[in-house]
Amino acid sequence: MALTSVCIVCRSHPSVAALRHVMLNIDAFLDPSSEWTIPDACRFGSVRLLDRIEFRAKVNGDSTIKCVRSQRGFQNGVMKAMECGHLEVVQWLVAKFPDGKVPSNAVATSAKNGHLAVLRWLFDHHDHVYWGGDEMYCAVAHNHLKVAKFLHAYTSPPSDEMFLIDEAAQHGDLEMMQWLHRERGDQLSYEGVMRAVDHGLLDTVKWMQDTFPGSVVIKDVRMDNAAANGHLDMVKWLQNQHAWCTKQAMNRAAGNGHLDVVKFLDESRSEGCTTDAMDLAAGSGHLGVVKWLHNNRSEGCTQFAMDLAAKNGFLGMMKWLHAHRSEGCTQAAMMDAVSNGHFEVCSWLRETYPGKFDLAL
Numbered sequence: 248m249a250l251t252s253v254c255i256v257c258r259s260h261p262s263v264a265a266l267r268h269v270m271l272n273i274d275a276f277l278d279p280s281s282e283w284t285i286p287d288a289c290r291f292g293s294v295r296l297l298d299r300i301e302f303r304a305k306v307n308g309d310s311t312i313k314c315v316r317s318q319r320g321f322q323n324g325v326m327k328a329m330e331c332g333h334l335e336v337v338q339w340l341v342a343k344f345p346d347g348k349v350p351s352n353a354v355a356t357s358a359k360n361g362h363l364a365v366l367r368w369l370f371d372h373h374d375h376v377y378w379g380g381d382e383m384y385c386a387v388a389h390n391h392l393k394v395a396k397f398l399h400a401y402t403s404p405p406s407d408e409m410f411l412i413d414e415a416a417q418h419g420d421l422e423m424m425q426w427l428h429r430e431r432g433d434q435l436s437y438e439g440v441m442r443a444v445d446h447g448l449l450d451t452v453k454w455m456q457d458t459f460p461g462s463v464v465i466k467d468v469r470m471d472n473a474a475a476n477g478h479l480d481m482v483k484w485l486q487n488q489h490a491w492c493t494k495q496a497m498n499r500a501a502g503n504g505h506l507d508v509v510k511f512l513d514e515s516r517s518e519g520c521t522t523d524a525m526d527l528a529a530g531s532g533h534l535g536v537v538k539w540l541h542n543n544r545s546e547g548c549t550q551f552a553m554d555l556a557a558k559n560g561f562l563g564m565m566k567w568l569h570a571h572r573s574e575g576c577t578q579a580a581m582m583d584a585v586s587n588g589h590f591e592v593c594s595w596l597r598e599t600y601p602g603k604f605d606l607a608l
Contacts, residue, residue, distance in 0.1 A: 321343075346375060363394050449484055475500055482511060482512070500512065522549050525541070526555060554576050578604065
């Protein structure tokens with residue numbers, strides 16, 4: 248079983264092809280399969296490579312291939328193949344070791360990656376598969392509806408996982424959520440609502456409200472994370488539904504540069520913000536937000552604003568703060584700027600605040 252390339256070349260040199268031991272030595276020199284392990288070959292997904300490894304093992308009389316016919320060796324190989332969705336490799340392994348047991352974590356990993364063909368083939372052709380682990384959770388959490396439907400129909404997943412809708416909610420997988428509720432009777436928790444809210448999934452939240460009217464009480468929902476993530480439409484809808492927030496809503500929206508959200512909260516809510524709003528905005532380089540807060544809010548900022556700007560190398564922000572604010576900075580501004588390699592910032596600090604940072608350096 249010489250490499251195809253070796254056979255082709257030797258055919259053009261009959262005198263070499265006639266010397267089988269020479270051809271086999273050339274083959275051994277060129278063949279990289281000796282460097283491969285069975286699990287690595289399974290991950291690579293090549294049945295031809297596995298055949299080659301098996302052939303070399305038989306020729307050399309080593310125990311490489313024997314490991315496939317042990318539970319440990321089979322498990323190591325099938326884990327890699329199922330993770331990558333290599334159905335032909337799984338079939339090869341099962342043929343070599345029909346009694347091999349497929350562990351539940353291999354099933355879960357395959358479900359996580361959406362490898363329905365692998366799971367279906369194992370269900371139809373192999374009796375030693377540990378179903379009923381985390382595979383349903385993994386399928387739902389990673390948006391594999393076809394896999395979830397297959398598992399539900401054929402493998403009897405645990406019925407105690409009644410909050411799988413929560414996992415689907417954070418991805419806005421409305422089709423998955425509707426199926427889980429219709430076919431499994433899964434319920435929704437407050438955590439599921441908050442995941443959808445935080446990710447700005449307005450259609451999903453509206454479906455939740457319509458489907459679980461007794462469980463989803465929007466006025467009990469906090470909009471801080473939705474604001475922080477810049478989901479203005481969600482924030483507006485929550486406001487109309489009488490949801491609530493804290494000062495952290497505006498603080499974090501400002502820190503993340505969501506000026507439209509900051510303006511809406513300022514116009515529509517009474518919580519306001521703290522000095523964290525300008526501090527965080529300055530530290531993230533959001534000059535437009537800082538200017539708006541300076542002109543429209545009274546909270547101001549602290550020395551932390553320039554410290555953070557220096558740490559992150561926002562020299563333009565520092566110059567603006569120096570020109571329009573009086574808080575200044577602390578020794579941390581210079582130390583963090585030096586640590587992060589912002590040497591223009593360091594030079595500006597020394598020129599602007601002569602003598603202030605002698606001890607810091």
